[in-house]
Amino acid sequence: MSGARGLWRDALRRLRRNRAAVASLLLLALLVLLAVAGPSASRYPPDELDWAMMGVPPDPASGHWLGTDRLGRDLFVRTLHGARLSLAIALLATLVSLTIGVTWGAVAGYAGGRLDALMMRFVDVLYALPSIFFVIILTVVFDRSPALLFFAIGAIGWLTMARVVRGQAMSLMHRDFIEAAVAAGAGPARVIFRHLVPNLLGTVVVYATLMIPQMILIESFLSFLGIGIQEPLASLGNLVADGAAEMETAPWILLAPAGCLVTIVFCFNFIGDGLRDALDPRER
């Protein structure tokens, strides 16, 4: 619809004036580009062992820009591979959480009363289940795969999103413009998705950008436990876990993926901040 397009176009225009956000966006774009195209451009495949080059520190001359790990695999390539997989899982999981959480929360907040109570008790019950067990059970029942992982993480993430959105929706429901929209004959779907949800987007976007690094951390935690991404596949999670074991003798094995992780987290935070300001038309 034209309204949604206008909102985003304006937001983009305002976002462009925010230097930190623009820099973060560029850096993140560069990282994503590297993660997607970089590994194939390198002469080292991510899973090839080099017996002559085990645990070599960063050295541009050898072509191992970020060194190699204990098995002689090129860390630059592995970090980019890990970043690609971690980002993909985090983005998809956030998207899943966002879609379910926003819809669930907005409907509950709009409806109020009994339906709201019912929907939120359902969230409470799921909250009460230990989420890590839930993911472990899922990974045991089904085959382990990155696809299952993002689904499982997303299935947990939407609970908090639903609560946040529902709270926001409830406070917005008392605002006059909702009453005015209802008084003008707008139906529930129109009120929710045209008047309510776009007003929530600022909060949702900020929350989502905080969720992405959180999702990366959950993924790494699961990988560390051995139920996430499995070797020889690399994710930032299992790379950091690998590096942590060697941090006293070969710190670069930790620093390469950890630096990448920190950079990604920082970028998302700055972008989230910038988006929040950009999406609120009253703050200029």
Place this chain on the structure above:
Amino acid sequence: MALLEIRALSVGFETPAGRVTAVSGVDLEIGVGECVAVVGESGSGKSQTLLACTGLLAMNGHATGSVRFDGRELLGLRERELQRLRGPGIGYVFQDALGSLTPHLRVGEQLVEALRSHRDTDGATALAEARRMLERVHVPDAAARLRQYPHELSGGTRQRVAIAAALMPQPRLLIADEPTTALDVTVQAQVVELFRELRRELDMALVIVTHDLGVVAGLAERVAVMYAGRVVEQGPAIAVFAAPAHPYTAGLLAALPRLDDDTSVPMRTIPGVPPRPGERSGGCAFAPRCGRRAGDCDEQPPELSGSGPQRAACHHPLRAEAP
């Protein structure tokens, strides 16, 4: 036949402290194309009376009685039916124009949105219609305004946009709830003038809900004065203003400040405060503040009575003594 016919309408709210009655037994009629003012202090139930008509009460509110629009009973109507009625049937304009405009929607989108709930029109046609409507409510530079956000407009322009939004689906009845209260005095006058003009041009009935008798004078054909959830007096505006029958109406009129008032004399007010909804007694609700109170005032609530179009709910109306 009246366009809107309210009979014995009562509105109550379930609160943690028990049931609170905001409106009790209101009768009101609005004819086709007629302009009626509903006047009263805050808390007199005037807004709730009109919100109840299209089922816009808060979730804990409940309305009984009968509301007929164009002969069709509205109370108890299904939500989907009410939705269809809100807008093309009965439109609303609220007091706080900035608050009642959706903040992230540009003026153009806002107006198109008001239409889209009821009609499938393509964007260009709807936008052209929005622009015509803005011009009709005298928003200067309408084409540029379409692209602005509500917070970028002045108070008067916002209220004009809100009125335009309500007019988009061409309502047969427009209910304006304190439409001028939040505005500067000069802007108030312009908005009142706009309503007067719209009434002339559009075939639309208008209900103005206000506490400000000055707004009503010269605009409304009929006035209904509400006090403590009841209509205490109603009749032709000219008659009610010239010779109020209910002591409360007389008090309101006497309390209006005038430019030629002697400023050394304190402003006339009605002593006391209106009863809170839970505290209404069995007798006339105005009795504790009334200078004409007599024994029977505390015993039985007065009914609307009187011969002719002007009727007052008072045991001792002002006109009775002057033959």
